[in-house]
Amino acid sequence: MEFSSKLLENAVNEMSQLPGIGKRTALRLVLNLLRQPKEQTLNLAKALSTMRSDIKFCKSCHNISDNDLCEICINPHRTDSLICVVEDIRDVMAIENTSSFRGLYHVLGGKISPMDGVGPNELNIQSLVDKVEQGKIKEIIFALGSTMEGDTTNFYIYKQIQDFDVVTSTISRGISVGNELEYTDEVTLGRSIINRIPFEISLKS
Numbered sequence: 001m002e003f004s005s006k007l008l009e010n011a012v013n014e015m016s017q018l019p020g021i022g023k024r025t026a027l028r029l030v031l032n033l034l035r036q037p038k039e040q041t042l043n044l045a046k047a048l049s050t051m052r053s054d055i056k057f058c059k060s061c062h063n064i065s066d067n068d069l070c071e072i073c074i075n076p077h078r079t080d081s082l083i084c085v086v087e088d089i090r091d092v093m094a095i096e097n098t099s100s101f102r103g104l105y106h107v108l109g110g111k112i113s114p115m116d117g118v119g120p121n122e123l124n125i126q127s128l129v130d131k132v133e134q135g136k137i138k139e140i141i142f143a144l145g146s147t148m149e150g151d152t153t154n155f156y157i158y159k160q161i162q163d164f165d166v167v168t169s170t171i172s173r174g175i176s177v178g179n180e181l182e183y184t185d186e187v188t189l190g191r192s193i194i195n196r197i198p199f200e201i202s203l204k205s
């Protein structure tokens with residue numbers, strides 16, 4: 001791609017770093033930004049920059065948050081002894097949309113995937129095990145979606161906590177294999193949380 005402007009080329013190169021955005025799409029987006037009022041583009045740039053510098057991760061559940069503890073963790077009406085283990089914030093949002101879950105979350109930040117070089121130490125697993133060891137948790141619901149990586153991650157965590165006095169369950173498999181939680185409709189996802197099954201049973205099926 002030949003550019004008549006170095007400034008334009010820089011912007012296109014940065015934009016094309018985003019997943020799923022090739023050079024052509026990046027050029028189209030950048031030209032759109034140039035066409036819209038200057039203030040609008042600057043607002044976007046400012047929103048991105050402020051988000052990147054000010055955003056935090058909840059010290060308890062690792063969800064994305066504006067404060068040290070997220071809105072969900074500080075809500076006194078939620079059951080703090082019930083923890084739903086999810087991969088990332090999109091799963092938290094999907095489950096929150098169902099209004100079927102009143103416990104807290106634990107956001108792992110990914111799934112164990114040796115192929116991608118993601119081991120247990122790259123994820124927020126130890127802090128979950130610590131909470132279990134401290135006796136703060138009565139039940140853990142695994143909600144990672146039934147991919148191979150999801151199953152591996154569930155099983156790894158299960159092995160770490162199985163000797164403690166904690167109930168483990170998994171969302172029922174109304175959710176088809178490989179479907180990510182965020183794409184599952186609210187009714188199905190809500191039902192799969194309410195009809196969760198003991199984790200040991202899911203191992204045998």
Ligand SMILES: [Zn+2]
Binds near residue numbers: 073
């Ligand atoms: Zn939190």
